[in-house]
Amino acid sequence: MxxxxxxxxxxxxxxxxxxxxxxxxxxxxxxxxxxxxxxxxxxxxxxxxxxxxxxxxxxxxxxxxxxxxxxxxxxxxxxxxxxxxxxxxxxxxxxxxxxxxxxxxxxxxxxxxxxxxxxxxxxxxxxxxxxxxxxxxxxxxxxxxxxxxxxxxxxxxxxxxxxxxxxxxxxxxxxxxxxxxxxxxxxxxxxxxxxxxxxxxxxxxxxxxxxxxxxVIGDPRSATRGYHADFIERLRAYLSVLKSYEQPGMERDYHQRLFEALGEIGRTYFLSPQNPLPWNEKVKEFNKMSYSYPFNGLLENDAAPIRGILPLFDAGRGRHRCIKLH
CATH class of the missing domain: 3.90.550.10 (Spore Coat Polysaccharide Biosynthesis Protein SpsA; Chain A)
Known part of the structure; x- marks a missing residue:
């Protein structure tokens, strides 16, 4: 072999x-x-x-x-x-x-x-x-x-x-x-x-x-989760392709991924010290983004309240956590 x-x-x-x-x-x-x-x-x-x-x-x-x-x-x-x-x-x-x-x-x-x-x-x-x-x-x-x-x-x-x-x-x-x-x-x-x-x-x-x-010896997040000015668009493109791989019965799994993606954007993009926006502009842009495609699917399907995203901001310090939507 x-x-x-x-x-x-x-x-x-x-x-x-x-x-x-x-x-x-x-x-x-x-x-x-x-x-x-x-x-x-x-x-x-x-x-x-x-x-x-x-x-x-x-x-x-x-x-x-x-x-x-x-x-x-x-x-x-x-x-x-x-x-x-x-x-x-x-x-x-x-x-x-x-x-x-x-x-x-x-x-x-x-x-x-x-x-x-x-x-x-x-x-x-x-x-x-x-x-x-x-x-x-x-x-x-x-x-x-x-x-x-x-x-x-x-x-x-x-x-x-x-x-x-x-x-x-x-x-x-x-x-x-x-x-x-x-x-x-x-x-x-x-x-x-x-x-x-x-x-x-x-x-x-x-x-x-x-x-x-x-x-894994290097930083497992260094290449994929570092700050990039176009990070939201990169993630949006990925989530759009991911949707095409959703199989019957996996609707909640896709909502789960959208939910986690919002937390990822919050931690990696909006809360990054490299992001030059003032805090009030970050909040405004985050809210605007949360109501855009594909994240608006969470609201339309009542999968999770946007306020539920906030606890995810500190999740990056530890291992992956299971987050269930009800």
Missing amino acids: RLSIIIPTYNKHISDMIRCLDSVYDTAYQDFEVLIIDDGSEVSYQVELDQLETRYERLMVLHKTHAGVSAARNFGVQKAQGDYILFVDADDVVTKQFWRDVWKIAEDRTLQADIVYGLVDDGRTDGVSVRDSPEQLDGEGKKELYRHFFALGCSAFWTRDGHVGRGPVARMIRKKLVFMCLFDEKLAHGEDVIWNLELLRRDPSVVVIRHIWYQ
Whole structure:
């Protein structure tokens, strides 16, 4: 089983990339290749990346014009030669447990899956086992996983020890399936969620291994939740696409996502110290935005009062919280 490990990068610290690569190469397993996709970084960083090819075997550094992380990942998929694709972010690491499971998957001829999911944690554990046996998901299990990606509610895929992430990491995906489900390069927010949903729409065979495969070392919110002047429009575009993935019986899940998005906008955009608006203008703009599409769906369906958004402003300090609408 040949594995293609794709690592997109853009102007990172070379020490982060080396830490990431050291975790990737900390195995006796040999049947893999590593593709670093440089998304148009500064020349000095490009030179540092090129030098890594002499340090690590089966490593290729590819440079392209800057077009965003989705375009970089898609470019890597086009160049990959493996049977399965694994995405890794340049400032994170894979665990030793991941490689133990790769050995077992490669040796187990009965384990045939289009997608094998592992778990993500926030860097506090050493990749120890949560549950020993791989779990083949049936139709109901895949529906629950779809809903987990759609709204990230309280599900069996979110535990104290680790979770199936909404990003592209900690999963091995058959290359032919990834070719059919490339990342939407037009979306600047939430493209990972849409990609995960599109994969499951293809009704793949799915296995979940409840072991920690991946540790987030960098700030998991640095790329997606930092202050951007067009943050509201980015989020609005994502939510509009997400609506098209709503399945029967998931109306409340979409309302839940709208509800959480308002809190995200409040924390990340309006309460950001980088936002130059005076406080009274922030309140005015927030209220105006709350009554615009798609957020007005909350009011029209009486899903949640706008005043209920305020407690969400302090939710960013801890783990994801389950918020139920009544």
